[in-house]
Amino acid sequence: MYITAWTAVSPYGLGREAFAEGVLARRRTAAAVLPGPRAVPDARACLVPDFDPRAVLGKKGTRAMNRVTGLAVTAVGALVGRDTGDAGDVGGTARADEPDCDTALVLGTTTGSVQSMMDFTRASLTGERPFDVEPAVIPNSVMNCAAAQCAIWHRLEGPNTTLACGRPSALLALAYARRLLLGGRARTVLCGAAEEYSSARAWLERRSRSVESAGSPVPLGEGAAVLRVELGAPHGALAEVLAVESRFRLPGTSVAEVVEAVARTAVEQAGIDRREVWAAVSSGLCDEETGVLGELFGARTVNQVPLTAELLGDTGAACAAFQLTATLAVAAYEAPEARCDGRIAVVTSVDREGAVTAAVLRMGGAI
Amino acid sequence: MDPRLTRRVPAARLSAAVALELGLADAEVVTVGTACSAGNYAIGNGLDAIRVGDADFALCGGADAVCRKTFTAFYRLGTIAPDCCRPFDAGRQGILTGEGAGVLLLESLQSAEARGARIYAEVLGYGLNCDAYHPVAPNQASVARCMRLALHDSGVKPQEVDLISAHGTGTRANDITETQAIRDVFGDSPPRTVSLKSMLGHTMGAASALGAVACSLAIAGRFIPPTINHVSTDPLCAIDCVPNTAVEADLRIVQNNGLAFGGNNAVVVLGRHEQL
Numbered sequence: 346m347y348i349t350a351w352t353a354v355s356p357y358g359l360g361r362e363a364f365a366e367g368v369l370a371r372r373r374t375a376a377a378v379l380p381g382p383r384a385v386p387d388a389r390a391c392l393v394p395d396f397d398p399r400a401v402l403g404k405k406g407t408r409a410m411n412r413v414t415g416l417a418v419t420a421v422g423a424l425v426g427r428d429t430g431d432a433g434d435v436g437g438t439a440r441a442d443e444p445d446c447d448t449a450l451v452l453g454t455t456t457g458s459v460q461s462m463m464d465f466t467r468a469s470l471t472g473e474r475p476f477d478v479e480p481a482v483i484p485n486s487v488m489n490c491a492a493a494q495c496a497i498w499h500r501l502e503g504p505n506t507t508l509a510c511g512r513p514s515a516l517l518a519l520a521y522a523r524r525l526l527l528g529g530r531a532r533t534v535l536c537g538a539a540e541e542y543s544s545a546r547a548w549l550e551r552r553s554r555s556v557e558s559a560g561s562p563v564p565l566g567e568g569a570a571v572l573r574v575e576l577g578a579p580h581g582a583l584a585e586v587l588a589v590e591s592r593f594r595l596p597g598t599s600v601a602e603v604v605e606a607v608a609r610t611a612v613e614q615a616g617i618d619r620r621e622v623w624a625a626v627s628s629g630l631c632d633e634e635t636g637v638l639g640e641l642f643g644a645r646t647v648n649q650v651p652l653t654a655e656l657l658g659d660t661g662a663a664c665a666a667f668q669l670t671a672t673l674a675v676a677a678y679e680a681p682e683a684r685c686d687g688r689i690a691v692v693t694s695v696d697r698e699g700a701v702t703a704a705v706l707r708m709g710g711a712i
Numbered sequence: 713m714d715p716r717l718t719r720r721v722p723a724a725r726l727s728a729a730v731a732l733e734l735g736l737a738d739a740e741v742v743t744v745g746t747a748c749s750a751g752n753y754a755i756g757n758g759l760d761a762i763r764v765g766d767a768d769f770a771l772c773g774g775a776d777a778v779c780r781k782t783f784t785a786f787y788r789l790g791t792i793a794p795d796c797c798r799p800f801d802a803g804r805q806g807i808l809t810g811e812g813a814g815v816l817l818l819e820s821l822q823s824a825e826a827r828g829a830r831i832y833a834e835v836l837g838y839g840l841n842c843d844a845y846h847p848v849a850p851n852q853a854s855v856a857r858c859m860r861l862a863l864h865d866s867g868v869k870p871q872e873v874d875l876i877s878a879h880g881t882g883t884r885a886n887d888i889t890e891t892q893a894i895r896d897v898f899g900d901s902p903p904r905t906v907s908l909k910s911m912l913g914h915t916m917g918a919a920s921a922l923g924a925v926a927c928s929l930a931i932a933g934r935f936i937p938p939t940i941n942h943v944s945t946d947p948l949c950a951i952d953c954v955p956n957t958a959v960e961a962d963l964r965i966v967q968n969n970g971l972a973f974g975g976n977n978a979v980v981v982l983g984r985h986e987q988l
Contacts, residue, residue: 517742524761591739
């Protein structure tokens with residue numbers, strides 16, 4: 346399975362170019378959170394600058410659109426734009442003319458928009474009557490809202506799947522996408538993840554943190570990143586997905602031992618000697634994870650691709666999606682003429698709920 | 713707020729709780745968030761994972777609890793029945809919210825036979841598509857296409873299907889759209905089509921998993937579960953919904969429909985396994 350295009354809507358701005366430029370410059374994006382209508386507990390966060398679904402997508406069909414849906418629709422649009430083709434550039438606001446039955450969408454999330462869900466429940470609790478709620482926002486309170494809106498907006502009639510798997514979502518989406526392709530259920534899969542910054546999410550994170558491991562908290566981030574994957578790549582690939590492996594961390598086992606087991610199995614599955622690994626890409630949200638990758642693949646490997654958590658914050662469900670796009674950005678920058686250089690990257694992710702996943706990519710891939 | 717409560721919010725907790733309880737260390741733990749068809753999505757993913765060799769066993773299912781958010785949404789849309797759920801009935805007034813969980817264990821035939829497992833049914837195939845049409849209203853042509861995808865994937869002709877477990881919510885929008893889509897695919901004499909929601913209510917994320925469980929039991933137990941609370945069939949829902957009383961039936965192939973907000977359609981086809 347090959348990755349043939351990608352895009353990102355990130356704290357660096359809209360599109361692939363902005364993302365690649367920011368990652369290569371290793372520019373951190375945390376900035377002061379401007380006072381808004383809702384209080385947040387954070388002084389700093391990594392937000393997609395000036396992002397407003399109505400400004401980016403136009404006023405038609407966006408009146409009730411929530412932020413995570415806007416991020417996802419914008420990102421997916423960059424990969425389906427009939428005009429922009431493979432550019433991965435955001436900005437095409439035109440809706441697709443023809444329905445597409447052959448393209449699937451697999452989108453990762455944590456819980457959809459907790460802001461929309463809590464606003465909706467709050468309206469029911471505080472309204473004069475318990476059903477005094479705005480019907481237009483009902484779809485926003487369902488977890489599959491963003492993926493469904495991407496389908497409506499871009500006329501994607503193929504399989505449309507929401508994976509609520511937290512941080513590793515994009516890696517699990519790759520495994521899911523491979524099954525769809527092998528089963529002949531789609532010819533192309535757009536897979537990625539989206540997460541919004543909101544007051545509700547910020548407060549939930551803040552209240553949850555007291556049971557997390559110590560250390561200075563990573564600021565929250567947001568955004569969406571989407572990859573296009575296919576079984577064949579006659580026009581060349583950005584990377585080949587060699588393996589995706591998952592485990593679950595049970596109580597009494599350390600993050601390090603599970604990450605090591607997953608990463609070892611993944612490279613074995615891929616038929617790769619671990620000394621061949623060029624980049625080991627940790628989520629950067631867990632020191633143990635980065636540490637064990639360095640021990641396993643060599644200290645040099647963990648510095649090849651910048652830690653997206655340091656640059657973009659904790660982007661929740663979008664974490665692994667941004668790790669993937671950062672890896673693709675670095676590989677393209679380092680070998681702009683020779684895409685098929687065959688270097689190996691291992692991307693890992695650890696979710697707080699216990700899922701641990703690793704993907705092995707051969708950069709450039711075979712054609 | 714208690715951190716133990718806030719940490720329960722992420723949906724990944726749902727499948728993680730199962731892995732924790734059963735001690736599943738060597739497992740891909742995934743929560744599918746496709747609302748009311750999630751159970752069928754999970755079965756499809758489990759089937760493919762086994763077919764391509766990613767897993768030996770797949771625990772696939774759905775779970776949901778009655779909550780204020782969901783009830784309020786359906787109430788505001790005018791779809792909550794005041795008394796009971798009467799799918800396909802001329803006098804139907806909507807859904808009843810329900811809750812529950814259903815899980816199926818999938819494995820290869822070789823694996824099931826090797827451990828002497830009781831085989832309830834064979835998962836023949838499934839279909840997924842998206843209406844890409846409306847956030848909450850179903851689309852007849854797209855629902856029909858999803859059923860055709862599932863039948864094609866299963867290598868089954870429409871006339872070979874013995875029973876359909878409909879999504880059958882008991883709302884006007886669903887029941888008419890779904891039964892007309894069934895007639896588009898199956899012609900003027902479609903297989904008997906029942907709604908478990910008449911008995912269970914709409915269990916949302918659990919609904920299509922519970923539907924698949926019921927289909928498996930129906931195949932193994934050679935019966936059709938009825939559509940209860942039925943008085944007179946809506947002429948716009950021209951199907952035999954097996955009103956009020958279960959009937960004995962020799963079922964070879966059963967189709968389980970799951971539709972969801974966002975046009976996330978998922979249809980699973982189950983078949984009887986003839987144990988030699």
